[in-house]
Amino acid sequence: GAVVSQHPSWVICKSGTSVKIECRSLDFQATTMFWYRQFPKQSLMLMATSNEGSKATYEQGVEKDKFLINHASLTLSTLTVTSAHPEDSSFYICSAPGPLSYEQYFGPGTRLTVT
Amino acid sequence: GQNIDQPTEMTATEGAIVQINCTYQTSGFNGLFWYQQHAGEAPTFLSYNVLDGLEEKGRFSSFLSRSKGYSYLLLKELQMKDSASYLCAVDRGSTLGRLYFGRGTQLTVWP
Numbered sequence: 001g002a003v004v005s006q007h008p009s010w011v012i013c014k015s016g017t018s019v020k021i022e023c024r025s026l027d028f029q030a031t032t033m034f035w036y037r038q039f040p041k042q043s044l045m046l047m048a049t050s051n052e053g054s055k056a057t058y059e060q061g062v063e064k065d066k067f068l069i070n071h072a073s074l075t076l077s078t079l080t081v082t083s084a085h086p087e088d089s090s091f092y093i094c095s096a097p098g099p100l101s102y103e104q105y106f107g108p109g110t111r112l113t114v115t
Numbered sequence: 116g117q118n119i120d121q122p123t124e125m126t127a128t129e130g131a132i133v134q135i136n137c138t139y140q141t142s143g144f145n146g147l148f149w150y151q152q153h154a155g156e157a158p159t160f161l162s163y164n165v166l167d168g169l170e171e172k173g174r175f176s177s178f179l180s181r182s183k184g185y186s187y188l189l190l191k192e193l194q195m196k197d198s199a200s201y202l203c204a205v206d207r208g209s210t211l212g213r214l215y216f217g218r219g220t221q222l223t224v225w226p
Contacts, residue, residue, distance in 0.1 A: 034212055043202060043216040044158070057210075093157055097212045102146055102165070104212050106157040 002028050002098035006107035013084055013114055021079045021110045023050075023094030029074035030096035034104070035067075038091040050077040050094075084114040119217035121203050126223045127193050135188045135220045137203030145208030149177050149188045152200045152219065161188065161201075190222075198224045 003026040013019050023033055031052045036044040048069055049057040056069035068080040081088055091111055095104040118140045127133040139147070146165040150158035164170055164179035164186060176189040188201055200219040207213055 032210065032212060034214070043218045044204075044214075046213060046215060049210055049213060091155075095212065095214075102163055102206070102211065103160055104148075104214060106150075106159075109155075109157050111155075 002096070002105045004094065004096050004105045004107040006092075006094060006110050008110060009108060010111040011113070013112070015085055015114055016083055018080055018082045019084055019112060021081070021092055021094075021112070023077045023079070023096070023107050025075045025096045025105075028096075028098060030077075031074060033071065033077040033094055033096045035069065035077075035079050036093045036095065038093060038109075044093060047079075050079075081112065084112070086114045088112065089114045119203055119205060119215060121201075121217040121220045123218065124221045124223070126225060128225050129193055129195060131193050132189065132191050133193060133222065135190075135201050135203075135222070137186045137188075137217055139184050139186070139203070139205050139217075141205050141207050141215065143207035143209060144181065145206040145211065147177075147179055147186050148202075148204040148206065148214060149175075149186075150202040150204060152202055154200075158202055193224045195224050195226065198222060 005024045007022045033050040035047045038044045050069045050071040052071045058064045071077040093109045094107045098105045121137045149161040152158040162177035169178045174191045179186045202219045203217040204214040
């Protein structure tokens with residue numbers, strides 16, 4: 001089946017620094033990918049839609065200048081958390097639609113801890 | 116606004132049957148998904164309903180009533196490994212794949 005990977009799987013950074021998270025579709029192409037955030041014991045919240053070759057579409061309440069998304073190729077989307085603060089500590093998960101367009105394949109997630 | 120409701124927690128014993136309900140009110144609808152998520156891991160796909168009725172896949176079945184804004188996930192012959200969070204998610208349809216998730220139902224299966 002379709003596989004989506006994320007890198008890194010976990011990262012610890014200091015407050016005020018920036019962190020880049022990669023999401024790759026390994027055996028298929030994805031013109032669209034999605035980024036979610038999940039706080040402990042809460043559900044996934046859609047942050048933005050990453051569009052290959054064009055600007056990302058952000059959900060209401062998500063700061064586009066803080067969460068920079070780049071979708072430079074058909075297999076790679078990146079999320080950069082700029083000027084990270086402890087409240088940005090969360091589990092970040094990406095997804096991409098597989099061969100059956102309705103089915104989303106999720107990456108394994110990236111655990112971000114900001115100290 | 117958008118609202119997806121499901122119970123927070125459920126418990127059951129091995130071998131039993133459990134039904135997890137989900138009600139939704141969304142401005143668009145292009146299908147309803149159920150995902151299973153173990154702690155610290157990504158969700159895994161269980162089922163997709165876009166038309167009314169029951170979809171059966173092995174020990175798991177999912178039902179949808181669009182007129183009632185209602186779905187359920189039915190798990191049969193429960194096993195200990197089924198202990199996990201079960202997430203109901205609606206695709207609102209403006210772009211395929213934009214999923215809006217409920218808070219999840221934490222299912223604990225006891226021996």
